[in-house]
Amino acid sequence: MRLGPGKIAPLPRGQSALVHIVSGAAKLVAHAAAEREQVTAFNFSGDLVMVPGSGPHAYVLHTLIECELTVFPYKALRGAVADDPAILARLLDNCDAALSRCREKALMIGRKTASERMAGFLVMMAARIGEPRGDAVLLDLPMSRRDIGDSLGLTIETISRQFSLLREARQIATEGRSKVVLLDFSGLQERAGHLAELGPAFSSKFALDQC
Amino acid sequence: MRLGPGKIAPLPRGQSALVHIVSGAAKLVAHAAAEREQVTAFNFSGDLVMVPGSGPHAYVLHTLIECELTVFPYKALRGAVADDPAILARLLDNCDAALSRCREKALMIGRKTASERMAGFLVMMAARIGEPRGDAVLLDLPMSRRDIGDSLGLTIETISRQFSLLREARQIATEGRSKVVLLDFSGLQERAGHLAELGPAFSSKFALDQC
DNA sequence: CGTGTTATTGAGTTGTATCAATCCCAGTGG
DNA sequence: CCACTGGGATTGATACAACTCAATAACACG
Numbered sequence: 001m002r003l004g005p006g007k008i009a010p011l012p013r014g015q016s017a018l019v020h021i022v023s024g025a026a027k028l029v030a031h032a033a034a035e036r037e038q039v040t041a042f043n044f045s046g047d048l049v050m051v052p053g054s055g056p057h058a059y060v061l062h063t064l065i066e067c068e069l070t071v072f073p074y075k076a077l078r079g080a081v082a083d084d085p086a087i088l089a090r091l092l093d094n095c096d097a098a099l100s101r102c103r104e105k106a107l108m109i110g111r112k113t114a115s116e117r118m119a120g121f122l123v124m125m126a127a128r129i130g131e132p133r134g135d136a137v138l139l140d141l142p143m144s145r146r147d148i149g150d151s152l153g154l155t156i157e158t159i160s161r162q163f164s165l166l167r168e169a170r171q172i173a174t175e176g177r178s179k180v181v182l183l184d185f186s187g188l189q190e191r192a193g194h195l196a197e198l199g200p201a202f203s204s205k206f207a208l209d210q211c
Numbered sequence: 212m213r214l215g216p217g218k219i220a221p222l223p224r225g226q227s228a229l230v231h232i233v234s235g236a237a238k239l240v241a242h243a244a245a246e247r248e249q250v251t252a253f254n255f256s257g258d259l260v261m262v263p264g265s266g267p268h269a270y271v272l273h274t275l276i277e278c279e280l281t282v283f284p285y286k287a288l289r290g291a292v293a294d295d296p297a298i299l300a301r302l303l304d305n306c307d308a309a310l311s312r313c314r315e316k317a318l319m320i321g322r323k324t325a326s327e328r329m330a331g332f333l334v335m336m337a338a339r340i341g342e343p344r345g346d347a348v349l350l351d352l353p354m355s356r357r358d359i360g361d362s363l364g365l366t367i368e369t370i371s372r373q374f375s376l377l378r379e380a381r382q383i384a385t386e387g388r389s390k391v392v393l394l395d396f397s398g399l400q401e402r403a404g405h406l407a408e409l410g411p412a413f414s415s416k417f418a419l420d421q422c
Numbered sequence: 423c424g425t426g427t428t429a430t431t432g433a434g435t436t437g438t439a440t441c442a443a444t445c446c447c448a449g450t451g452g
Numbered sequence: 453c454c455a456c457t458g459g460g461a462t463t464g465a466t467a468c469a470a471c472t473c474a475a476t477a478a479c480a481c482g
Contacts, residue, residue, distance in 0.1 A: 030315075030318045036322045037322070038318040038321045052314070055311060057315065057318055058406060078303075082296060095303060095307055098310055099261065099306055102314055103263070106313060106316050106320060107249040109321045110249045111247045111248070111361075114469075153320065155470075156430095157430080157470085160429060160430050161470095163429090164431085177478085177480085193243060193244055194267040195269060202267075324438095355461090357460085366440080367460085368438090368439075368440080368441095368463085371462050371463080387448090388446090388447065
């Protein structure tokens with residue numbers, strides 16, 4: 001399946017789906033109420049995303065840029081591989097990594113300031129899609145300020161102000177709407193309040209989804 | 212392993228552990244910084260909890276009341292069952308349920324008001340440890356106001372004020388510090404902003420952990 | 423080079439945190 | 453059985469971080 005940017009992935013209704021992002025970038029969105037959305041995860045090429053089909057809130061997978069997707073109805077897939085230890089183990093490791101990231105996200109949203117969340121987001125994105133440029137890291141973010149806000153539990157205005165503060169602090173530089181240069185990576189980690197480096201669950205490999 | 216109330220479960224350092232709560236109740240705590248903790252999950256008898264051993268923040272399992280625990284070093288367990296599809300499938304389903312709950316929690320913390328979070332918490336706890344009493348549901352909460360606050364990303368004072376508001380609204384009644392009677396369950400669901408009933412991932416069975 | 427969308431910046435408001443007193447229970451010992 | 457006691461809970465007053473509303477600026481696209 002190929003989708004243009006800003007599209008909603010057509011998934012089977014009423015049941016969970018496992019989506020493989022062959023290429024592109026997407027966001028998994030939970031709908032809390034009208035005009036109140038929470039971005040559960042950002043996903044990039046190679047990721048496997050579990051999209052819940054039932055529960056107290058509705059989930060939707062939005063493309064950020066053009067995407068190639070492969071969609072599996074989860075229940076059927078789960079039944080078909082019930083006696084294939086290799087695939088089960090792979091799914092388990094993916095799910096475990098996604099759980100770790102989701103917990104980190106809950107901690108970030110629940111107990112961190114806007115400044116700490118912003119720095120944590122940039123460090124996380126650097127681990128996912130950052131390209132080293134000497135001492136600095138180059139990021140080309142496919143998501144809007146609104147998406148970042150919906151991911152961190154903040155408003156677009158607060159995101160924008162945090163970008164401005166980080167620019168003033170000379171920890172980042174921005175080029176256009178989407179490009180960000182992380183000039184002081186260790187400073188950002190410190191600002192994020194991280195105790196240690198990000199582990200394997202936060203890198204690109206074996207990612208069921210990203211937070 | 213048997214532990215009294217308010218104890219920290221002794222787990223192997225530097226590696227992840229899978230803990231089976233044979234009996235009792237516990238909380239999984241993430242340490243953001245001094246005096247800033249996030250309760251990642253509450254767990255009750257029968258639960259399997261994954262306690263991450265590495266990552267950007269430190270995790271600890273605290274008992275709330277007396278507990279019997281069985282601790283497995285996760286890496287060793289994961290290696291030992293690598294070709295056992297039944298156990299892998301069980302772990303996968305547990306992990307999947309935990310991920311669903313953690314996502315709901317992230318949504319709750321990121322995009323809901325104190326009132327909605329409090330109602331959501333009570334509905335969630337009712338699904339876990341509630342006892343029906345005619346139209347009402349009886350809850351005996353093993354955790355303190357501080358624990359609830361650390362779980363919902365709020366302070367003890369805000370939790371206390373929300374309890375008072377719910378009492379004034381005649382949606383709950385309280386007896387002593389720990390007992391809560393949910394007098395208007397559907398009203399609480401509505402207040403929580405839930406679109407549908409809680410699904411199987413939120414009941415007691417097959418719970419890797421609770422949010 | 424318009425034109426519409428997204429981002430930035432400013433001013434003012436608000437929900438929750440913080441600080442500070444009580445108050446109330448659950449143990450403990452008399 | 454009941455006073456004592458200490459930690460948790462409640463309530464009130466105030467502060468502040470982030471939200472909301474509003475106006476301008478910057479970018480991307482045709």
